Amino acid sequence: MALKTIARRAAVVGSGIAGLFSARVLSDYFGEVVLIDRDDIPAAPGTRSGVPQGNHFHALLPGGLNIGCDLFPGFADDLVAAGAVQCVGGRDFFVFRPEGKSYDLARFQPEPKPAGLIYFMSRGLLEHCIRRRVSSLPNVLTQYKSLVREPLTEGGRVTGVLLDGRERVAADLVIDATGRNARSIKWITTLGFEAPAESVVNCDFAYASAVLRPVDPNAIGGAGFFVFPKPEDNNVRGAYLVRVEGDIWLAGLGGRYEDHPPTDIGGWRDFGRSLAWPIWDELVSTAELVTDPVPFKFPRSVRRHFERLERFPEGLVPLGDAICHFNPLYGQGMSAAACQARALGDVLQRRARESRDLTGLALEFFPEAYEVTRTPWALAAAADFLDARTTGDFPTDELESLGMLQVLGALADTDPQAAQLITDIVTLARPLAALHESPWRERLAPSAATSTPS
Ligand SMILES: Cc1cc2nc3c(=O)[nH]c(=O)nc-3n(C[C@H](O)[C@H](O)[C@H](O)COP(=O)(O)OP(=O)(O)OC[C@H]3O[C@@H](n4cnc5c(N)ncnc54)[C@H](O)[C@@H]3O)c2cc1C
Incomplete structure (x- = not known):
């Protein structure tokens, strides 16, 4: 049920994890949310061609699980009832x-x-459980087996999307949740806007x-x-x-x-x-x-620096892997997508409170999305750069936090609170910024200043 409707309709392109979490968040602020995917999404959990990564293990870290449980109360029970292995x-x-x-x-x-509960399931089952919750929202409509070809535009702003069958879906806001290949990059350049710069880690x-x-x-x-x-x-x-x-x-x-x-x-x-x-x-x-x-x-992790852009088409917001995708080894992508969806929700909540419309939404969202992806990006990149064969852009702006994390790691053997904090950070339940809060900053910064992360 809408908290305070900001606009009439949002279209979410891509019904993967980022699209599903986005649709849930948008349903609070839009009269109607249309969730579109090129795949004919199976009614039962399974793999599908639009997410080939779904054949591989997908761990939902506590960071993503916590957001899932906030957005869908009782979500962990859904997972267990559907057969996930609780451990x-x-x-x-x-x-x-x-x-x-x-x-x-x-x-x-x-x-x-022993620490908190975690759940193991196929990516297909996880997506199915989230989809079931999203589909039960009264103002979310689904339109599957519908490839989005291009955006509808009017005077440089995005006003909806054109589907493969030439059907037009008008929308006040289009979310690009199409994954790593981010269809919106082509859309924005066609509209005469600059594509974002990229940081890459060739892992x-x-x-x-x-x-x-x-x-x-x-x-x-x-x-x-x-x-x-x-x-x-x-x-x-x-x-x-x-x-x-x-x-x-x-x-x-x-x-x-x-x-x-x-x-x-x-x-x-x-x-x-x-x-x-x-x-x-x-x-x-x-x-x-x-x-x-x-x-x-x-081949590589990619971070698209949308937050550096000064101009961006109205009516369009990319989210999820479209903004930042990480070496899958560290199991971060779904949690990072959940964090971005929550950040979008925070921006919309602020606008609803201040009775502001959608003007400038993307440019307000991008710095927030950057902020919530800092921790997974820095952790993954730092781990990848431990091997000299990794090339690309080391996150030099995170050197201080990474040094503090290393000092925290040394404390964790004897200090249970340090052990808990490091677990929370690597499982994305807390950001690296937690290291800069008292008393950790005072405890970690002096030693971190004298050591370089290795
Ligand atoms: C091998 C591998 C293993 C991974 N393991 C983990 C893990 O353990 N833990 C973890 O948290 N993350 C993991 N990830 C990352 C995770 O899969 C993604 O970060 C996460 O799914 C968020 O992606 P997304 O929703 O942005 O995009 P995707 O999940 O890729 O979804 C994109 C959706 O857009 C649809 N689409 C694309 N183009 C169009 C179009 N033109 N029109 C309509 N629909 C379209 C696709 O069909 C798809 O449904 C892994 C990734 C890989 C590659």
């Missing part, structure tokens, strides 16, 4: 690191330290993932694990094995810097046998392969 962070998910088995992703933690990462049916789904000994490479051997091969809905396992191999996992079954299994730890291969060999391994190559 305890810090206990049921572990990482085989060079130092040994660890119960913490960010650092070596050999003993379990060269590739997945090959398959679905397995295990004899005993519990054989993992928890809900899942990662196998990390051994940097000392210059090894860049890693893996995941996770339990998802329906008592199945998702098994994936990852490689970098041209050492990509093969997708023929023999080559895939050989790659799995070459990992730093044998556990992945041992477990995979006990299960039945349901699908062939499917690849996904991710």
